[in-house]
Amino acid sequence: xxxxxxxxxxxxxxxxxxxxxxxxxxxxxxxxxxxxxxxxxxxxxxxxxxxxxxxxxxxxxxxxxxxxxxxxxxxxxxxxxxxxxxxxxxxxxxxxxxxxxxxxxxxxxxxxxxxxxxxxxxxxxxxxxxxxxxxxxxxxxxxxxxxxxxxxxxxxxxxxxxxxxxxxxxxxxxxxxxxxxxxxxxxxxxxxxxxxxxxxxxxxxxxxxxxxxxxxxxxxxxxxxxxxxxxxxxxxxxxxxxxxxxxxxxxxxxxxxxxxxxxxxxxxxxxxxxxx
Numbered sequence: 001x002x003x004x005x006x007x008x009x010x011x012x013x014x015x016x017x018x019x020x021x022x023x024x025x026x027x028x029x030x031x032x033x034x035x036x037x038x039x040x041x042x043x044x045x046x047x048x049x050x051x052x053x054x055x056x057x058x059x060x061x062x063x064x065x066x067x068x069x070x071x072x073x074x075x076x077x078x079x080x081x082x083x084x085x086x087x088x089x090x091x092x093x094x095x096x097x098x099x100x101x102x103x104x105x106x107x108x109x110x111x112x113x114x115x116x117x118x119x120x121x122x123x124x125x126x127x128x129x130x131x132x133x134x135x136x137x138x139x140x141x142x143x144x145x146x147x148x149x150x151x152x153x154x155x156x157x158x159x160x161x162x163x164x165x166x167x168x169x170x171x172x173x174x175x176x177x178x179x180x181x182x183x184x185x186x187x188x189x190x191x192x193x194x195x196x197x198x199x200x201x202x203x204x205x206x207x208x209x210x211x212x213x214x215x216x217x218x219x220x221x222x223x224x225x226x227x228x229x230x231x232x233x234x235x236x237x238x239x240x241x242x243x244x245x246x247x248x249x250x251x252x253x254x255x256x257x258x259x260x261x262x263x264x265x266x267x268x269x270x271x272x273x274x275x276x
Contacts, residue, residue, distance in 0.1 A: 001179075001219050001221065002221070003119065003138050004138065004139070004142040004172055004175055004176055005138070005172075006141050006142050006144075006145040006172050006176075007114060007115055007119075007141060009145060009168070009169065009172065010110070010111045010114050010115075010145065010148070011107075011108075011111050013145075013148055013149060013152065013164065013169060014103075014107040014108075014110075014111065014148075016152065016163055016164055016169075017047070017103070017107075017148075017152050018100065018103065018104060018107070020152065020155060020156065020159075020161060020163065021044060021096070021099075021100050021103070021155075022100065023161070024040070024096070024159060026096075028040060028158075028159045029041045029044075029096050031158045031159055032158060033154040033155065033157070033158040034154055034157060034158070034241055034246040034247065035154055035246055036246075037085075038088065038154075039158075040155050040158050040159060041091075041092075041096060041099070042088045042091070043151050043154050043155055044096070044099050044103075044155065045087065045088050045091035045092075045094065045099060046084060046087065046088055046151060047103065047148065047151050047152075048091070048099055048102050048103055048106070049084070049087040049088075049091075050147060050148070051102075051103065051106035051107065051109075051110050052106065054110050054113065054144075055106060055109055055110065055113065057124070058113065058124050059109075059113045065083070067079070073128065076128065076275065077275050077276060080275050081276075114141055114144070117137045117140075117141065118137060119136065119137045119138035119141070120136055120137070120138070121136065121137050122134060122135070122136065122137070123135040123136060123137045123139065123140030124140070125140060127139050127140065127143045127179070128275065129180050129183070129272060129273055129274060129275055130143075130179045130180045130183055130273075131180070131182065131183030131186065139176075139179070142172065142175075142176040142179075143176060145172060145173065145176070146172075146173045146176050146177065146273065146274075147274075149164060149169060149170070149173045149240075150173065150240050150244050150274075152164055153165065153240060154246075165204065165236070165237070166204060167203060167204040170204050170236060170240075171204060171205070171206065173240060174200055174205065174206075174236070174239060174240070174243075175206075176273070177239075177240075177243045177271070177273035178198070178208045178219065178271075178273075179219070179273075180243075180271050180272065180273045181198075181208070181210050181217070181219060181268070181271055182210065182216065182217040182218055182219060184267060184268070184270065184271040184272075185210065185217040185267060186216065186217065188217070188264070188267055190212045190229070190264065191212065192212055192213060192214055193211070193212065194211065194212040194229045194264070195209060195210070195211045195212075195220075195223055195227075195228050195229055196209070196210045196211075196228065196229060196230045196231070196232070196264055196265070196268065197209055197223075197228045197230075197231045197232070198210070198231075198232045198233075198234070198268055199231070199232070199233045199234070200234055200235075200236050200239050201233055201234065201235050201236065202235070202236055204236055205236050205239075209221075209222070209223045210268075211223070228259075228260060229260050229261050229264060230258070230259065230260035230261040230262070230264040230265040230268075231257075231258070231259045231260055231265070232256060232257070232258055232265045232268045232269070233256065233257040233258075234255075234256050234269075235255055238252045238255055242269065243271055243272065243273045243274075244272075244273065244274045244276070245272050245274060245276040249266065249269035249270060252269075253269075256269065
């Protein structure tokens with residue numbers, strides 16, 4: 001599969017975020033987001049935490065908190081959720097104005113770090129939700145980009161603002177999310193050659209193809225057949241929420257079009273492309 005290029009998007013996406021935050025009313029900061037535990041201000045605090053952690057952990061290699069014993073994937077998820085929750089709770093004493101100030105102070109430093117990375121070097125952290133035990137920097141950067149995009153989109157949706165649901169900003173997110181698809185299907189039995197077509201509708205989406213090969217499920221760029229064993233068509237406005245686990249398949253099934261093997265198609269809807 002092709003490499004996903006996102007280095008050039010961090011700066012403009014951050015600029016979009018600052019402009020968005022500076023436009024919010026006091027009431028907007030208290031609105032509920034699709035991240036059920038967090039309001040707008042909590043999501044903004046989480047984005048700031050991401051910047052500070054990036055500069056401290058990744059750039060400066062400063063590990064102030066040691067990773068506990070991790071015996072299973074869920075142990076890692078639980079630890080990360082605790083870190084996120086601790087920060088958001090502490091940030092309740094920080095004003096919106098100070099949050100914006102600190103985001104401005106750290107954004108360009110984060111972009112500079114991202115831009116300095118060799119995309120073919122081994123990343124500091126693996127993209128675990130894609131089933132990778134070791135990742136290259138280009139995939140690490142793509143994962144980081146999805147985090148920044150989907151949290152900003154949570155704020156935009158909660159406050160009724162448009163902005164980053166465009167081909168330029170959205171397509172790299174969904175393209176990265178689908179790198180979790182083979183991992184999602186790792187225990188799904190099917191005949192070799194089985195092909196599933198997944199479509200994200202409208203001109204900001206596209207098509208992805210998952211094929212069962214002799215060594216497991218693989219994303220393939222092209223397929224020689226139009227006879228698919230299952231197809232799934234998902235609107236973009238629900239896709240990012242579904243794959244970031246903010247909504248679940250039973251909540252949106254009426255908005256999804258499925259043909260062929262419903263069990264295979266249904267497994268697509270259970271893909272989770274965040275640590276959750």
